[in-house]
Every structure is written in structure tokens, then in C-alpha cells.
Amino acid sequence: MSIIAPSELILNPDGSIYHINLKPHHVSQNIILVGDQNRVSKVAKHFDTIEFETQKREFKTIIGTLNNKRFTVISTGIGPDNIDIVVNELDALVNIDLKTRTIKKEHTSLNIVRIGTSGSLQIDIPVNSIVLGKYGLGFDGLLHAYDCEQILEKEMEDAFIRHTQYSNRKSRPYIVKNNKELENRLISEKVYTGITATAGGFYGPQGRILRLPIQDPELNTKIDSFVFKGIKITNLEMETSAIYGLSQLLGHKAVSMNAIIANRANLTFSEDPYQAVENLI
Structure with missing residues (x-):
């Protein structure tokens, strides 16, 4: 079992992943990515319920439900370099055990839609x-x-x-x-x-x-x-x-x-x- 080093998978003191500031339970199967952080609330205003909000740097997240489906909306900022951060960290939250720093045996697939x-x-x-x-x-x-x-x-x-x-x-x-x-x-x-x-x-x-x-x-x-x-x-x-x-x-x-x-x-x-x-x- 290969353990991922702290220098490669970086966590915040509260256990959230480094850049997007989320924990595994914050990640819905349905992900909406927007570039502009101000667009996150414009998407979330259509939700029936709001469960959680957070922001670190340009990465703003709102989690909520619409028609009994749970969605996580995240702003990525501009450019492919930021996409590299967001998509890798979302994947890590669902497919890596952050406590043992090992890849999970069972893979979780996300639905990712960009609204840009x-x-x-x-x-x-x-x-x-x-x-x-x-x-x-x-x-x-x-x-x-x-x-x-x-x-x-x-x-x-x-x-x-x-x-x-x-x-x-x-x-x-x-x-x-x-x-x-x-x-x-x-x-x-x-x-x-x-x-x-x-x-x-x-x-x-x-x-x-x-x-x-x-x-x-x-x-x-x-x-x-x-x-x-x-x-x-x-x-x-x-x-x-x-x-x-x-x-x-x-x-x-x-x-x-x-x-x-x-x-x-x-x-x-x-x-x-x-x-x-x-x-x-």
C-alpha cells in the first residue's frame, strides 16, 4: 500500500484539502464549475436548500440541493492551471483516504459540468x-x-x-x-x-x-x-x-x-x- 506524502497531498490544519478548503463530505456527485467566484451564488440562488458555504482565495464553494439532488458549485478562477488544482483536489477528496493517505479500492466517479x-x-x-x-x-x-x-x-x-x-x-x-x-x-x-x-x-x-x-x-x-x-x-x-x-x-x-x-x-x-x-x- 503506497502512502502519499504530506508534500504531495497537502491538507489544512482542520483536515480540509489545501486549496479548495473542502472535506470529503462536502463533495456531491454532481459538480458545477464556474470561473467567476461571483457566479457561484448566481447558480446557488436556484437551489431549494443551502447546506454549506466556504471560500479560500478564488475558490468559493456553495453546497445545496435542487429537486432532492445535491450539488457542489465551485469557482475555479481563470485558466487551466487552476483547473489542475480543482479537479485533482476534488478527485482526491472522493478517491483518496485522507487519514491513511492511500488510494481507495472503490472508485467514485463525479459528474462535472462547467458553466462558463x-x-x-x-x-x-x-x-x-x-x-x-x-x-x-x-x-x-x-x-x-x-x-x-x-x-x-x-x-x-x-x-x-x-x-x-x-x-x-x-x-x-x-x-x-x-x-x-x-x-x-x-x-x-x-x-x-x-x-x-x-x-x-x-x-x-x-x-x-x-x-x-x-x-x-x-x-x-x-x-x-x-x-x-x-x-x-x-x-x-x-x-x-x-x-x-x-x-x-x-x-x-x-x-x-x-x-x-x-x-x-x-x-x-x-x-x-x-x-x-x-x-x-
Whole structure:
């Protein structure tokens, strides 16, 4: 039996896990991830009951019930690095015995749904619409820190690299599929689907130019025009690919849904982005 060292699995003095400040009994099977800590209460206001609230740094959590189902809503902050913290710590809370510091024999699988905001890359996906990512395309490199080859969509990755002439000085883009069971439960006629791209930053990594030139000014145009077996890249944000990748590796189910508040193709921005998010919730 391998014991996980205190330097690797860090706990707070009260026994909660280090960053997200939760204990095992705080984790529901149904997890809602939001980026903005202020969005946690906007989700939780729909609950029938509130059981628990806590916050440490940008990681705010509210636990409650809706229609007799228990939900844990957590803010992740921005970016795949924060997703690495949140998803790993949620998994540790349900699949590692924190007292013995050993992996449990029986695996617990979580349902993880991201409710986020994003920019559309396609002119036919307007602001205020909703996109569900069938795949996550990661430019961030996070997943390459793990043994992940078995879950990657290599044929699609190779096609994307060829199409965009992607620089080999950057981390290799990786592509991971969502959980089809969760997708089927959340899809509707009002929801667009496609590939959700995940960048490691907001400005240069997403093709925005303020004062710094970027490595490939045409990359967004190449991304927009990529099609693989009829599937296009619909939107660009900063979390989905990491959620899909880590969830698959750890044995959890994940789907990412985004309210489109900007359209990069026609340079428009939602006049009421808060209502767009509320509609998604």
C-alpha cells in the first residue's frame, strides 16, 4: 500500500484539502464549475436548500440541493492551471483516504459540468447563444504533464496541426472528447455544438494584440476554418480542455457549456453578458 506524502497531498490544519478548503463530505456527485467566484451564488440562488458555504482565495464553494439532488458549485478562477488544482483536489477528496493517505479500492466517479463564458469563432454562432463542447482542444500544454496518450484524439490533432501549420516551438495541441452521457442529458435544440478551444492566456494566446506582436497573426483565421469530419471549432476560452482531459484520466464524466458573450468573427460583444450567463444557468 503506497502512502502519499504530506508534500504531495497537502491538507489544512482542520483536515480540509489545501486549496479548495473542502472535506470529503462536502463533495456531491454532481459538480458545477464556474470561473467567476461571483457566479457561484448566481447558480446557488436556484437551489431549494443551502447546506454549506466556504471560500479560500478564488475558490468559493456553495453546497445545496435542487429537486432532492445535491450539488457542489465551485469557482475555479481563470485558466487551466487552476483547473489542475480543482479537479485533482476534488478527485482526491472522493478517491483518496485522507487519514491513511492511500488510494481507495472503490472508485467514485463525479459528474462535472462547467458553466462558463466564451467567445465564438464562427460568424453563425451569435452572442448570447450557448455552446456545448463535444471536444476540448488544448493549446495550454497542461495535459502533457500526465500520462495521457490513451485518451487523446490523435488523428484530429494531426489534422489541426497540418491545417494551421502550428509552430513546433509551442506545446503540441491536444484534443479530448467530452462525456457523451452527460452531453445527451444537457443538449437541446437551442445549443450549438463543436470543438471548444482552450488557450493558456487571454491576450496573445487568443490572438489579441495590444502592444505586443504575436507569433502567428493568422492563427485565429486558421482555427476558424478548421473542419474535421464535419466538426468545427466553435469557441475559444481557458478551461475546457483541461477539465475534459483530467476528468477522463481520473474516471469522471465532464461536459463544458459556455454562454457566448463575444463573437470574434464579426467583432461583436453582448449588450447584456450577465443575462446570457443567467440563461445558461
